[in-house]
Structure formats: C-alpha cells, structure tokens
Amino acid sequence: MSFLFRMASRMRPSTTEEVVRSIKDSFLALATNTSARALEEVGKNISSLRQLLSGDGEAEPNQEQVLQIALEICKEDVLSLFVQNLPSLGWEVRKDLANCWCILLGQKDDENYCCVKYIEDHVELLDFLVGCYKNLDVALNSGSMLRECIKYPTLAKYILESNSFELFFEYVELPNFDIASDALNTFKDLLTKHETVVSEFLGSHYQKFFEHYTRILTSNNYVTRRQSVKFLSEFLLEASNSKIMKRFIMEVHFLNIMIGLLKDSSKNIRICAFHVFKVFVANPNKPRSIVEALRDNRRELLKLLHNLPASKGEDELDEERDLIIQAIEKL
Structure with missing residues (x-):
C-alpha cells in the first residue's frame, strides 16, 4: 500500500462522530470563507452523507449507522447549519442535502423522531424554510424540505399557527409558475395531512384564514384563481371539514x-x-x-x-x- 493511499485512508472519517464533525467543520469554514474550495468541501461531505444514508447503488445503507448519524447531527446542531447555509450552496449540493433531510427526519430512536424533536426545539428553522420561497434559487429545495416536516403534526401545527403561514397567500401568486405551484402544494399539505390539527387551527383562526383565502379566490392571476377554487371545492366537501363547511x-x-x-x-x-x-x-x-x-x-x-x-x-x-x-x- 502506497504512503499516499495510507494517508488518505487515515484522513477519511471512519466513525459516526468523525463523519458529522467533518460535515460541521466544512460548514463552519464556509461561514468565514465562501470560496469555491470551501463550497467544494461542503459538497463532498454532503455527497458522502447522502451515500451513507441512502446507499451507493450497490450496498444498502446500514440502518443502525443511519440512526447514529441522525442522533449525532442533532447533538452537534448540524441540522441548523443545513438550513442556514442552504442559500449559499450549489444546485447539486442542495439537491443532495434535501435528500438527506428527508431521510434524517424519518429516523426514530425508541419512541422519538430525533430530528423532528430537534426541529420542535428550533422552530426558527421552519420559519427560515418558509421564507426561502422568496429566493428563486432555493425555493423548490426548501419546499420539499418543508413538506417532509409537515408529515409530522407538531411541525405542521407550528407552521399553521405562525406568522409565516400567512406568507403562503403571497407565494401562491408569485409570477414564477413552478414556485407558485410548489408553494400551493405545501399549502395543501398543511391543510390536509392532519385532520385534528387543521380542525383546531381553523376553529380558532377561521375569520382571519378566510379573509386571506378570499383574496386568492378573487385573484387577477388565472392560475391562482383556478387552483384556489378547485382546492376549496375539495377541502370543504371532505367529511372531516364538515364543521368548517357548515359555517362557510x-x-x-x-x-x-x-x-x-x-x-x-x-x-x-x-x-x-x-x-x-x-x-x-x-x-x-x-x-x-x-x-x-x-x-x-x-x-x-x-x-x-x-x-x-x-x-x-x-x-x-x-x-x-x-x-x-x-x-x-x-x-
């Protein structure tokens, strides 16, 4: 074995702690130096993480290792670094990061989804992701990450009751069709994934919600008008929304x-x-x-x-x- 190969083997992270530390260090370095080299280092680390979490096409991921990585990522606050640095990353890296995000949120330690619990304790990350719809470059990535969060009732409840939720009434009218449609898909998920959460939210925010909804029903934007009335016709006729429909x-x-x-x-x-x-x-x-x-x-x-x-x-x-x-x- 050559000297250089032995050195490379020793330098490559081998434990869960080393893998996560390497990712964290590259993000921290990026905070002070946004050079191409720093971005490349982050990209390599996220690509390696994606392979560890989802497999390399030949070998399936080690599920025990995946869980340990998720726990370590929460412990080291790396989830926050993922979100905060999203706008700085290139297209391919953002795509890999969004893929990793979806896998990490699904990791369960005993009875708890560790990454979901982390986000519950750092809800400002959800507000940041919602705000990313204003950024053309990262809107679709943040949208997919948000929809993964919305699968969990505590996170959906937070977004619905936050000031950030009202931004969706603006986003569905954005001139960029792809982003407006993506925002509408996220909006729909918020109102359809968890019946109890939605029922409680609309019960206490009925007037304000429909004031905003009226605006998009009467929008000058044809696509917004069509999609909003179509969703309303489906939403009100769901059995779980009968109380809202009767009031409406x-x-x-x-x-x-x-x-x-x-x-x-x-x-x-x-x-x-x-x-x-x-x-x-x-x-x-x-x-x-x-x-x-x-x-x-x-x-x-x-x-x-x-x-x-x-x-x-x-x-x-x-x-x-x-x-x-x-x-x-x-x-």
Missing part, C-alpha cells in the same frame, strides 16, 4: 364570491365554483340572508346554471345542476 355556507359574502366565479370565463373555474355554490343552495337550514341573495339573483343564476358547460362522462354533474336549478326555481 352560512355567510352571504362567500355566496357572492361563488356567484362571481360562476361568471368566470374559465370552464374549469365555473365547474369548481358550482361544486361550492351547490352546497349553499342544498343547505336545508339556509339563513335569511342566503335565501334573499339567491332570490335577488334568481334570474341570473338560472341563466348561469343553464349555461354551465356539460362534461362528457360527468352525468353526476349534470344531475346535480338540474337539482340546483329546480331548488332555485322554487324559491
């Missing part, structure tokens, strides 16, 4: 928004709006304000409903439209 359909303000969307130039928007509108009409306990609004707009509504585009293979939609037409005619 008692408010004439929201009825008027749906009537406005029934006039939209987009066929898809009109159909999604109909699926929300029909619940206002079908409600057997309609308040007087709703009945009066339906009566006042009766002629226009009947015209809009008769002109609602028929869809091939959607007989159920046609049947529902006919029933709603009949209900309005009887008012």
Whole structure:
C-alpha cells in the first residue's frame, strides 16, 4: 500500500462522530470563507452523507449507522447549519442535502423522531424554510424540505399557527409558475395531512384564514384563481371539514364570491365554483340572508346554471345542476 493511499485512508472519517464533525467543520469554514474550495468541501461531505444514508447503488445503507448519524447531527446542531447555509450552496449540493433531510427526519430512536424533536426545539428553522420561497434559487429545495416536516403534526401545527403561514397567500401568486405551484402544494399539505390539527387551527383562526383565502379566490392571476377554487371545492366537501363547511355556507359574502366565479370565463373555474355554490343552495337550514341573495339573483343564476358547460362522462354533474336549478326555481 502506497504512503499516499495510507494517508488518505487515515484522513477519511471512519466513525459516526468523525463523519458529522467533518460535515460541521466544512460548514463552519464556509461561514468565514465562501470560496469555491470551501463550497467544494461542503459538497463532498454532503455527497458522502447522502451515500451513507441512502446507499451507493450497490450496498444498502446500514440502518443502525443511519440512526447514529441522525442522533449525532442533532447533538452537534448540524441540522441548523443545513438550513442556514442552504442559500449559499450549489444546485447539486442542495439537491443532495434535501435528500438527506428527508431521510434524517424519518429516523426514530425508541419512541422519538430525533430530528423532528430537534426541529420542535428550533422552530426558527421552519420559519427560515418558509421564507426561502422568496429566493428563486432555493425555493423548490426548501419546499420539499418543508413538506417532509409537515408529515409530522407538531411541525405542521407550528407552521399553521405562525406568522409565516400567512406568507403562503403571497407565494401562491408569485409570477414564477413552478414556485407558485410548489408553494400551493405545501399549502395543501398543511391543510390536509392532519385532520385534528387543521380542525383546531381553523376553529380558532377561521375569520382571519378566510379573509386571506378570499383574496386568492378573487385573484387577477388565472392560475391562482383556478387552483384556489378547485382546492376549496375539495377541502370543504371532505367529511372531516364538515364543521368548517357548515359555517362557510352560512355567510352571504362567500355566496357572492361563488356567484362571481360562476361568471368566470374559465370552464374549469365555473365547474369548481358550482361544486361550492351547490352546497349553499342544498343547505336545508339556509339563513335569511342566503335565501334573499339567491332570490335577488334568481334570474341570473338560472341563466348561469343553464349555461354551465356539460362534461362528457360527468352525468353526476349534470344531475346535480338540474337539482340546483329546480331548488332555485322554487324559491
């Protein structure tokens, strides 16, 4: 064995502690020196970490070692370094880091997910990741990392109740289509992954949430308008959201928004709006304000409903439209 090979073998990290220490040192060095060499060292370490966590294509990862790495990374505050340095890294390194993040969060020590527990104790990392949607270079990486966090109810609950959550109503209207769509996917996960968490959140933040949601329902951005009304039509009709739906359909303000969307130039928007509108009409306990609004707009509504585009293979939609037409005619 050559002298250089023996030296390289000795220099290569061999224990979990050495692996994590090497990663940490390279990030700390990057904080004071953002040279190409420093970035390259971080990149090599993250690439090596990815292979240890996910395998190299030939050998499967050692799961006991993966857990030990996760525990050591939490102990040495390396998760914080991952997040804080995300904007400084190159595309390939960010991709590897996001991959490592997803694996690390899934590591469980006895009854606890150690990295999830670490993030619970350092929730500012979640705020930082949400804020990264403003950065075109890292938005998609931070989005995938956030969606991994949202799989865990404590982390989803924090984001929902934080000031950062309101930023999503801005992000879904960003001019960059890919980033706006990614933000919407994260937004949807926040509102669909954990029924109890979401129910409690909307129960205490109902008014504020729908004030913001109204803005995107009436957005000048066609994609935002279409996606927001589509999600609302699906969200309200979920059995787990029945309390929210019952509250929503008692408010004439929201009825008027749906009537406005029934006039939209987009066929898809009109159909999604109909699926929300029909619940206002079908409600057997309609308040007087709703009945009066339906009566006042009766002629226009009947015209809009008769002109609602028929869809091939959607007989159920046609049947529902006919029933709603009949209900309005009887008012």
